[in-house]
Amino acid sequence: MKLEQIYTGCLAHAAYYLESDGEVAIFDPLREVQPYIDRAKENNASIKYVFETHFHADFVSGHLDLKKKTGAEIVFGPSAKPGYEAIVAEDEQIFNVGKCRVKVLHTPGHTMESSTYLIIDENGKEHGIITGDTLFIGDVGRPDLAQHVVSDLTEDKLAGHLYDSLRNKIMPLSDDLIVYPNHGAGSACGKNMSKETTDTLGNQKKTNYALRPDMTKEEFKKELLEGLVPPPGYFPQNVLMNIKGYESLDEVMKKSERPLSPEAFEAAANETGALVLDVRSQQDFAKGHIPKSIFIGIDGSFAQWVGAMIVDTKQPILIVADSGREEETITRLSRVGFDNAIGFLKGGFVAWKKSGKEYDTVDTITPSQLKEAISKENHYPIFDVRKESEFQSEHIEIANNTPLDFINNHLAEFPSDEPFYLHCAGGYRSMIAASILKSRGIHNLIDVEGGFAAIKEEGIKTTDYVCPTTLL
Template identity: 70%
Template sequence: MKVEQIYTGCLAHAAYYIENNGEAAVFDPLREVEPYLERAKKDNAKIKYVFETHFHADFVSGHLDLQKKAGSEIVFGPNAKPNYEAIVAEDNQIFNVGSYKVKVIHTPGHTMESTTYMLMDEQGKEHGIITGDTLFIGDVGRPDLAQHVVSDLTEEKLAGHLYDSLRNKILPLSDDLIIYPNHGAGSACGKMMSKETTDTLGNQKKVNYALQEMTKDEFIEALLKGLTTPPGYFPQNVLMNIKGYESLDSVMDRATQALDPVAFEAAANETAALVLDTRDAADFAKGYIPNSINIGLEGSFAQWVGEMIPSVKQEILLVTYPDKEEEAITRLSRVGYDNTIGFLKGGFESWKNSGNEYETIQRIGPKEFEKAYNEEKPLVIDVRKKSEFDSEHIIGALNIPLNEINQHLAEIPKDKPFMVHCAGGYRSMIAASILKQRGWDDFVDIVGGFEEVAENTSVAKSDYVCPTTML
């Protein structure tokens, strides 16, 4: 049986495509559906079903556009209550895709409608399970997301449901089944996911901490330990997936408005739009439109947009490299940010060449940092995650994780200089742009972040502490 995994690295997301005898099915599709339509066209097949493992929190699914464009039927598992036409399947219900069969296995825990789909080939042999966010490679789905939509679904209750689902529905299955999860390492939907994107169930029974023998209370404690606060856009995406959303075609039509510098400035002044600059950190630092925020398209763009822009309804004006506008709009819409109202025609260079005011951010390399650190002892602000900071950090540095920076602005001085860094320079430039927008000016960004400092300076050899190792 052939199962095609369609993996999107920036979201650590896996969709799946199967086809047999002219009928196809897609599982957990991304917002832009053209790749699935083209894939089915290549097979001369009709996409009969769109199977959803649950109402996703970290992206907006493409099920509604596939329903509209391909005539596909949308399938959810038990307990789902979508606000649009869909099949809400029963536990153990079987769907035919050509001569293949797809069996519904209700596995609540990540959410109450969470469902695993068993794939069976032409002979009826069980091939694998598409597990959604129920079971990952090395991990299981976090149980604290649904409570942000339904308050009485506490994380303890959901973790208990997940324990039962794994023990009663997953563990009894054959060891040779292939696991096809919805996410891999880098997703915020779990905490210990492997970089591998498939495995056998038998191997996961051996190595996955959540599948080891333990009581329900022990499982709940292990699952909840170390969970970080989910990104703020997660519950907003869940509601979009439940209630429905605007077609991506309409979003693109509205967003792909090329604005010259005069029109762009007028739009920025006349609306509440955020100016989002998606160029890389080095180019942004050399010159950017005042009050714009930098989130580079070449990094974990969608995830950081979701972390740093509180509302998916926020109007956005884009600054991109030429010919990157549609990619930026698409990636914004993947996580529900559908209100881009235009982009700067010709990119930042057109703004600069028109004689408009622009700002810069001062940056220094690791050697300059070493000299300043030894001679001036400036405040160093580390915007990496707490776990990264706890592993190793520059002595005296203040840890303010990027996704928490807006809650800790009072800790950042305006009356003395400081330095900002992350691991490699991507997150620190996001932080720098936010600080500039909020009125901070007397600081520098460290090029290459902690990685470059550790590799190229004596500061890193003698002046950073590694608590984990010391313990």
């Protein structure tokens, strides 16, 4: 038996490849399915099943394209109602993959159809559990997402179901089982996931707050729901795509890979109202970019921030990328359901600048320059766009906190009559914030290079007390 975790860092997502005796099962695949097909072909194996732990909210799964290209059967857990042909399994139903077995454990809570798959090897030994969003390393799945699709599924109801699922289906299992979750640290599907992407169930029973044996259901609900922030706006749209079906990635690529000259690019932007998305480095964006374009760098947590900041998956998008990275950008947009890219700038920003068209820049300042500036009595205000939890942990003593996730709700808080400073942890998020503010006509901002990490190195005074001017 071969069981491999295929981890994609930018989404904090784990798919799984199970192979035995020439047969393969894929669990929770990404949108681009060719790598799974190639892997099976290299091993002279065929993909028999695509197992889905639930209808995902944070990405569009590749189950439909895998079925179309390989003939594999799609399997969901009990109560799932997909809008296409699939097997809706019964609780404890067993599927054979070569000489291995996959046992369905219905574990509702994150969603009602959520299921865990118990992997039993060729010798009949229980090896591990593929848990989806039911159980993470150090955390469990948030129970407030389904309500955005079905109003009756309140977070309180789902939290109660999750409590029962963990205690009745997961905790009685053997301590030596390996836990294989769908996500790791950085995913918005939980609150406090570990950076580790696998663990033994026994260790999770000792260390995961949600698996404490003496915890009552009400205590579980309280701890689970405390501190949840609103989910990204694209989550319900991805859920519906996964339930109802979606356009093949091959078709998305065909319509999106359209190289446009600067003139055609500008005309397309004006005629369609497309959002211009610049995915280069934050340093390059600061030096020059198309006016009103939004920066979300391809080398950061790209898909997550696209979903958080753009929200509408149907939004037409025009891409500015470094030459050779256009296909990668379109693919990574499609992972989170943004299938309406309508072209890219041929030759990138260099071509735009050479054409003599107008461009904008972002003013920046080094931490040493910031230190000198705030030593003066009448200095400009500072806005920290990190998460509230990061800010509470430590921040510049005189800073305000406006988390990037909610910046569109607080545009009026930024000064209109004087400059102000922006920073995040390392410079990525603050440049996203700068691009959004500039696209809204707020140009009197100055980005701090290197973010909070560089600020600390410079010795600027910080505190771990919550600033009274925190914006929520």
